[in-house]
Amino acid sequence: MKMLFKGSEAIAEAAIRAGCRLYFGYPITPQSELTEYMSRRLPEVDGTFLQAESEVATVNMMYGASCTGKRVMTSTSSPGFSLMMEGVSYMAGAELPAVFVNVVRGGPGLGDIQPAQSDYFQATKGGGHGDYRMIVLAPHTIQESVDLMNLAFDLADKYRMLVTILADGMLGQMMEPVEFPEMRDPNGVPKKDWALTGASDHEPRKVTSFNIDPYGLEEMNLRYQATYKKVVENEIRYEEVNTKDADIIIAAYGTMARIVKTTIHLAEKEGIKVGLFRPITLWPFPYKQINKLADTVENVLTVEMSYGQMLEDVKLGVNGKAKTPFYGRSGGVVPTPTEVLEAVKKVMVGDLNG
Amino acid sequence: MDSTIDKIIAKMPKSLSGKEFTYCPGCHHGIVHRLIAEVIDELGIAGKTLMVAPVGCSVFAYEFFDLDGTVAPHGRAPAVATGMKRAMPDRIVFTYQGDGDLASIGTAEIVHAANRGENITTIFINNAVYGMTGGQMAPTTLLGQKTTTTPYGRSAKANGYPIRMSEMLATLEGSAYVERVMVTTPQNVIKAKRAIKKAFEVQIKNLGFSMVEVLSTCPTNWGLTPIEAMKWLEEKMTKQYPLGIYVDRTKEAE
Amino acid sequence: MNFLNFKTRLFVYIGMFGSGKTELAINTAIDLRKQVSRVALVDIDVISPYFRSRDERKFLKTKGIEVIAPPGVLSHADLPIITAQMSGYISNPDYFTVADVGGNEDGATVLGSIKPFLDSTSKSVFFVINTLRPFSTTLEEIVKNIQKISKSGKIKINYLVCNTNIGSETNGDNIRKGEEIVRKVSEYLEIPVAFTVVKDGIEYSGKFPVFKLKRYLSNLW
Ligand SMILES: Cc1ncc(C[n+]2csc(CCOP(=O)(O)OP(=O)(O)O)c2C)c(N)n1
Ligand code: SF4
Numbered sequence: 100m101k102m103l104f105k106g107s108e109a110i111a112e113a114a115i116r117a118g119c120r121l122y123f124g125y126p127i128t129p130q131s132e133l134t135e136y137m138s139r140r141l142p143e144v145d146g147t148f149l150q151a152e153s154e155v156a157t158v159n160m161m162y163g164a165s166c167t168g169k170r171v172m173t174s175t176s177s178p179g180f181s182l183m184m185e186g187v188s189y190m191a192g193a194e195l196p197a198v199f200v201n202v203v204r205g206g207p208g209l210g211d212i213q214p215a216q217s218d219y220f221q222a223t224k225g226g227g228h229g230d231y232r233m234i235v236l237a238p239h240t241i242q243e244s245v246d247l248m249n250l251a252f253d254l255a256d257k258y259r260m261l262v263t264i265l266a267d268g269m270l271g272q273m274m275e276p277v278e279f280p281e282m283r284d285p286n287g288v289p290k291k292d293w294a295l296t297g298a299s300d301h302e303p304r305k306v307t308s309f310n311i312d313p314y315g316l317e318e319m320n321l322r323y324q325a326t327y328k329k330v331v332e333n334e335i336r337y338e339e340v341n342t343k344d345a346d347i348i349i350a351a352y353g354t355m356a357r358i359v360k361t362t363i364h365l366a367e368k369e370g371i372k373v374g375l376f377r378p379i380t381l382w383p384f385p386y387k388q389i390n391k392l393a394d395t396v397e398n399v400l401t402v403e404m405s406y407g408q409m410l411e412d413v414k415l416g417v418n419g420k421a422k423t424p425f426y427g428r429s430g431g432v433v434p435t436p437t438e439v440l441e442a443v444k445k446v447m448v449g450d451l452n453g
Numbered sequence: 454m455d456s457t458i459d460k461i462i463a464k465m466p467k468s469l470s471g472k473e474f475t476y477c478p479g480c481h482h483g484i485v486h487r488l489i490a491e492v493i494d495e496l497g498i499a500g501k502t503l504m505v506a507p508v509g510c511s512v513f514a515y516e517f518f519d520l521d522g523t524v525a526p527h528g529r530a531p532a533v534a535t536g537m538k539r540a541m542p543d544r545i546v547f548t549y550q551g552d553g554d555l556a557s558i559g560t561a562e563i564v565h566a567a568n569r570g571e572n573i574t575t576i577f578i579n580n581a582v583y584g585m586t587g588g589q590m591a592p593t594t595l596l597g598q599k600t601t602t603t604p605y606g607r608s609a610k611a612n613g614y615p616i617r618m619s620e621m622l623a624t625l626e627g628s629a630y631v632e633r634v635m636v637t638t639p640q641n642v643i644k645a646k647r648a649i650k651k652a653f654e655v656q657i658k659n660l661g662f663s664m665v666e667v668l669s670t671c672p673t674n675w676g677l678t679p680i681e682a683m684k685w686l687e688e689k690m691t692k693q694y695p696l697g698i699y700v701d702r703t704k705e706a707e
Numbered sequence: 708m709n710f711l712n713f714k715t716r717l718f719v720y721i722g723m724f725g726s727g728k729t730e731l732a733i734n735t736a737i738d739l740r741k742q743v744s745r746v747a748l749v750d751i752d753v754i755s756p757y758f759r760s761r762d763e764r765k766f767l768k769t770k771g772i773e774v775i776a777p778p779g780v781l782s783h784a785d786l787p788i789i790t791a792q793m794s795g796y797i798s799n800p801d802y803f804t805v806a807d808v809g810g811n812e813d814g815a816t817v818l819g820s821i822k823p824f825l826d827s828t829s830k831s832v833f834f835v836i837n838t839l840r841p842f843s844t845t846l847e848e849i850v851k852n853i854q855k856i857s858k859s860g861k862i863k864i865n866y867l868v869c870n871t872n873i874g875s876e877t878n879g880d881n882i883r884k885g886e887e888i889v890r891k892v893s894e895y896l897e898i899p900v901a902f903t904v905v906k907d908g909i910e911y912s913g914k915f916p917v918f919k920l921k922r923y924l925s926n927l928w
Contacts, residue, residue: 101839101873101876102839102840102841102844102873103725103837103839103840103872103873103874104840104841105724105725108725108841112841121536121539121540123536128756129756129757132724135813136841139842140841147539147540149535149539151532151565152561152562152564152565153561155529155532155561155562156529156532156535156561156562156565157532159525159526159529159532159533159535159536159562160532160533160535160536160539161536162523162525162526162529162532162533162536163505163523163525163532163533163534163535163536163537163538163539163540163546164536164537164539164540165536166503166523166533166536166537167503167536167537167540167541167544169540169541171536171540185526185529186526186529189525189526193523212756213757268756268757269757272755272756272757272758273757273758274725274874275874276873276874276875276876295503295521295522295523295537296521296541296544297500297501297502297503297521297541297544298499298500298519298520298521299499299500299501300500303470303518303519303520303521303522304521304522305515305516305521305522305523306522306523307515307523307524308524309512309524
C-alpha cells in the first residue's frame with residue numbers, strides 16, 4: 100500500500116525496515132523530522148533511540164554500537180556532519196559499518212536551512228583525516244531514498260564500510276507517495292565474526308583504527324584500499340535518461356537531477372535533445388561510464404546546487420573528450436528547470452564554456 | 454614498586470592478557486590495570502565485559518586486558534561505551550580514561566554519560582598531567598605546578614583552576630557511585646580495589662553511572678623518582694583532591 | 708465550500724505533521740475571499756522549515772489575502788517566531804482569519820501562548836486527518852493524536868476534516884477508505900466531520916460534503 104511520506108520520515112522508516120534498531124542523533128534543521136520519527140517509531144519495534152549531547156557524541160555512540168555488530172545509523176545536516184568527521188575517520192579505520200544521512204543545507208558555516216549540495220567534497224573526498232573512503236549514495240526521489248536505504252545497510256555490512264546517503268533539504272522536506280519493502284528481521288542480518296560481544300565464546304577481539312607500527316598501519320591501509328577497489332569494481336550505480344543521440348549531456352545528482360528531468364521536457368518542446376547522466380553512487384563515481392558518454396557529445400554540462408564540486412569528478416571522467424561547462428547556484432538557492440534550460444542554450448551557442 | 458603492594462597483586466589475574474605493560478617504572482597505570490582485572494575475575498564477568506581504552510598513555514590498555522575491546526577517539530570513551538551498552542544492555546562496559554581525556558577534551562561526553570545515568574563504569578586516572586604527549590598541562594594540574602606548557606607554573610589567572618571531576622559529577626543525579634582513591638600504600642590499594650569492585654557491582658545491578666577516580670603518579674613527567682612521586686601525590690594532590698566517596702545513590706536506587 | 712456557514716470568523720487548522728493543513732488553509736483563505744473583503748492567513752507554523760504559507764505570500768497578495776508571518780528574511784529562519792501582529796489579526800473583528808498551525812503536539816503547543824486571543828474570538832477548529840500518513844492510519848492512532856494535540860494546544864476541536872491522499876497518485880478508493888476511518892473517529896469522539904478534501908481533477912462523492920482543493924504550493928518540477 101502506498102502512503103504519503105515526507106522524505107526524512109521515509110528514510111527513517113526504510114532504515115527500520117532494513118533491520119536498523121539503533122539510532123543516535125542530535126536535532127538540526129532541515130532533518131529533525133527524521134530524528135523525531137525515530138524517537139516515536141523505534142520504541143514501537145523494540146529499538147533504541149538516543150538523543151546525544153552533540154554530533155561528536157553521536158558518531159562515537161555509533162562507533163560503540165557498531166562494535167557490537169548491530170546495524171546503526173544517524174542523520175544530520177551539514178554543520179552536524181562536520182562535527183562527525185572525527186568519528187567517521189575512526190570508524191573507517193576500525194572498519195565499522197554504519198549508515199549516515201546528511202540532509203545538506205546551505206553553507207559554509209552556519210549558512211542557512213535551505214537545500215544545497217555543497218557537502219559533496221566532504222562526503223566523497225574525505226572530510227575526516229586519513230586515507231579512507233565512504234560509499235556515498237545520492238537518491239533523487241523519496242521512493243529511491245527508501246530503496247537505497249536497504250542497499251546502504253547491506254553495503255555497509257558487506258564491505259565493513261561507512262555509507263552516506265547524501266540528500267538535501269528539498270528531498271528531506273517534500274512529500275511523495277512511497278511503497279516500503281517488507282520489514283527485515285534485525286536478528287536475520289548477517290552475524291559478524293569480528294564483533295565485540297564479550298569473549299565468552301571466542302578469543303578476545305580487538306576493534307581499533309590503531310597501529311603504532313608504521314608497517315602494521317601500512318598493512319591496514321592496504322587492506323582498506325583492497326576493499327575500496329572491490330567497491331569500485333562492483334558497486335557503481337548511475338542512471339542515464341535520454342542520452343542516446345542527445346545534443347548535450349547534463350551531469351547532475353539528487354534534487355538537481357530531478358529538476359533536470361523537467362528541463363529535458365522543456366527542452367524537447369524547443370527541439371533540443373538534452374540527456375541526463377545521473378550518478379547514484381557519488382563515491383565510487385562512474386568515471387568510465389561518463390567517459391563513454393563524452394564520446395557522443397560536444398558538451399557535458401554539470402549542474403549543481405554548489406559551485407563546481409562534482410564538476411571535478413565529471414572532468415576526471417570526461418578526461419578532455421568533451422567540453423565541461425558548469426552551471427550552479429548555492430547557498431540554498433535552487434536552480435529552476437527554466438534556468439537550467441537557459442544554461443543549456445548558452446552552452447549550445449558558445450556563451451557558456453567549460 | 455613497593456614490595457608489599459607487589460605481594461598483594463603478585464598473582465596474574467586471568468583478565469589480563471599477559472602482554473608486558475608499556476608504563477614507566479613507578480607509574481600507577483599498571484597497578485590499576487591489575488585491580489580492574491582482579492575485580493573482573495572475582496565477579497566472573499570476563500566473558501561479557503567490553504572495554505573502551507582512551508587515547509593517552511593507556512592507549513594500549515585494550516591489549517593488556519584479555520577482553521573484547523576497542524580504543525575510542527580522545528575523550529570520547531563514554532560515548533563509545535554508551536553506544537555499546539545501548540546496543541547490548543546485558544553486557545558490562547567500562548571505560549579507562551586519563552585526565553586529559555576525561556577532564557579536558559572529553560568533558561561533554563563524561564558529563565552527559567553520567568547525567569543520563571548511563572549504566573557504565575569509568576576508571577579515571579588523574580595524574581595531573583598529560584603523560585602521553587610529554588608532560589603538558591592537564592585541567593587537573595595543580596596551581597604552581599610546572600609542566601611543559603606551564604613552564605612558570607600553572608597560574609589561575611591564565612589557566613584557571615584544577616578541576617575536581619568527582620565532586621562535579623557527583624552532583625548529577627545520574628551518577629550512582631563516585632569515589633576518589635589512590636594506590637600508594639597496601640591499605641590504599643585494598644580500598645581502591647573495593648571501590649572498583651563496588652563500581653562494577655553498581656553496573657551489574659543496573660543502578661546507573663559509576664566512576665572511580667584514582668590519583669596516580671607520573672614520575673616521568675613530574676621529574677621525580679617513583680618514591681618522591683608517591684610522596685608528592687600524598688602531600689600535594691590529596692589536598693586539592695581529597696579522597697572519599699562523593700556520591701552513593703545505590704541505597705536509594707536499590 | 709461555503710465557509711460562512713460555519714458562522715465564525717476564525718478558522719484554525721491543526722493536525723498531525725504533513726496532514727495537509729497548509730494547503731487547506733490557503734484554499735480556505737482563497738475561498739473566503741470570494742465572499743468577504745478582508746481575509747488574513749496567519750502562519751503560526753513554527754516547526755516546518757519549508758513549504759509554508761509564508762512562502763506563498765506574494766501569490767496570496769495578488770489574491771487579496773494578507774499573509775501574517777515573521778517579516779522578510781526572518782521567515783527563512785528556523786526560529787519559532789510569533790509576532791504580536793498575529794494575535795492582533797486573530798482578534799480583529801473586521802477580518803476573517805485562517806490560522807495555519809504547525810503539525811503534531813509540538814506545532815500546536817504554540818497555541819497556548821496566544822490562548823487569550825483565541826478564547827475571546829468565536830472560532831472553528833478543524834483537525835485535519837490524512838489516513839495515509841504515518842501514525843495516522845487507524846482509529847486508535849488518530850484518537851490518540853487528537854487527544855494529545857488538543858491537550859498541548861489547549862484547544863477544543865470542533866470538526867474533523869478527511870484529507871486522505873497520497874499526492875498526485877490519489878484515487879477515489881483511497882478517499883473512500885479514508886472517509887471510513889474518519890467516520891469511526893467521528894463517532895468515537897463525537898466530533899462531526901466538516902468535509903472531505905478532494906483534489907481538483909478527481910471525481911468523487913461520498914459520505915461527507917466535498918471541498919475541492921487546488922494545489923497552490925509550488926513544486927520545483
Ligand atoms: C583530537 C586529539 N587531540 C590531541 C591528541 C593528542 N593527545 C594524545 S593523549 C593526550 C593527553 C593524554 O593525557 P591524559 O588523558 O591525562 O592521559 P595520560 O597520558 O596522562 O595517561 C593528548 C593531548 C589526540 N590524540 N587527539
Ligand atoms: S608518562 Fe607518566 S602516565 Fe605515562 S606511563 Fe609514564 S609515568 Fe605513566
